[in-house]
Amino acid sequence: MNIAIVGLGAIGGSFAMGLTDAGYNNLYGIDIDEQTLISALNQGIIKKGVTRPETVLPDADIILLSLYPGQILPFVDQYKAFFKSGAVLTDVTGIKTTIIKELTAVLPETVDFVFAHPMRGSEKQGLEGADHTQFIGANALITPIQSNKEANIKLVEKLYKDIGFERITRVTPEKHDEQIAYVSQLMHVLSVAVVNSPQATAETPLFAGKSFQELTRIADINEDLWSELFSMNKEALLNSITSFEEQLDVFKHALLNNNEQELKDFLIHAKIQRRKWY
């Protein structure tokens, strides 16, 4: 089984490492940067590296697209004539409804696109930021569409399992986007807003404990990727921000009115919920 990985950045590179580690040896790397391909070859995580997709796509049984959201449609549109009949495509994109709508309009019927989202990245960028061990024990989401063959969904699930993902959940694209707006996008927005507060100074770390360092980790953000993700999920994200702001208002109200019981109830509710989760 030949697997082509398009985009050997932090996520694509981690997949290459993870798949190699799991015994998948026929891996092709496709990247616009030659140095990245050389580095991946030197690390032994791909069998062959090319800058011209058409040279390996006709042999690829699985095509894993690890591209920015806005690059997926142009890539598929440009190279769809080279896809092997029966090939399984899959992506790693953090938003789904928009991408799926765009893609299903141009995708040849001879291939099957199983849309997926590994729920573990890091603030690191590029192949040097790749580390497949981050996937071990992580969650992944698959958003099946009507045309997907069950065998192909299972194949993608197997790849994820083989490189260490623990829980792979199937959800609708709509539910995916709503939940991701909450558990991922909102976290990044909060972190960035904290760091951009006018209270931030060069001295801040002198005062900070572990929670500040943890909570601001993801403010070291890839602005090109995340501005696309936020924009493509605008409505769901704005809803998540509104729900969050309403809770912040409950807290402020209790504090302003010196309502000790209301304050404690608000904290107790969170404590109980958090303990149910982890």
Place this chain on the structure above:
Amino acid sequence: MNIAIVGLGAIGGSFAMGLTDAGYNNLYGIDIDEQTLISALNQGIIKKGVTRPETVLPDADIILLSLYPGQILPFVDQYKAFFKSGAVLTDVTGIKTTIIKELTAVLPETVDFVFAHPMRGSEKQGLEGADHTQFIGANALITPIQSNKEANIKLVEKLYKDIGFERITRVTPEKHDEQIAYVSQLMHVLSVAVVNSPQATAETPLFAGKSFQELTRIADINEDLWSELFSMNKEALLNSITSFEEQLDVFKHALLNNNEQELKDFLIHAKIQRRKWY
């Protein structure tokens, strides 16, 4: 040198462990719970444990008060007659101006209170949640007052250094409270508000990556302690929330108006600031 630790909870217990580990052997534990004292004795982290403070306070050269903010004044008021002349008192409280104002009004002139704040705790409670290794490499703050003797401030700094704290910064109580509202209290409020969002469901962890788990860790909160801390620092905390909300509005504005450049600039600003810090 005899050290009395008042309150063998997660923080007091960690100090007992850290001081024992650093070779301080004359440690007295004072706690209202006999089982906690027995447990501390069994762990070998105190030399003697008492429920009645008056039995050991007259021999204590240093008295470390690891109590809830609202318990400090009553404790000092009730037991001040038993403080040894020349004793150094110190606390671990997360807010300073209110406490200092209360305390300086009742404190005998024969003792010196060096107000301090170890910037590392955890969501765990009680002696079973104590772990002095959390202090290694951590920050601490000291908020000297005019009556403090330099030698006593240095003594407290030495204790902190000896148990592993790395950076111990002296600041005014006002600056302490402003900065703590930002780097610590705001983080806890955000985390709690995220967890209390109506978007939270039993399924949430299936969708979540590392950032959600990290960011909600401190929502497992001690509501009795934190409602006191928030209330005692109300004004500074509300200011920090307002500054944060203004940044959130900048983001929302850029997203609503599809202003890609404004969105990216907002993210770039955070990335640069975060990288300067850590």
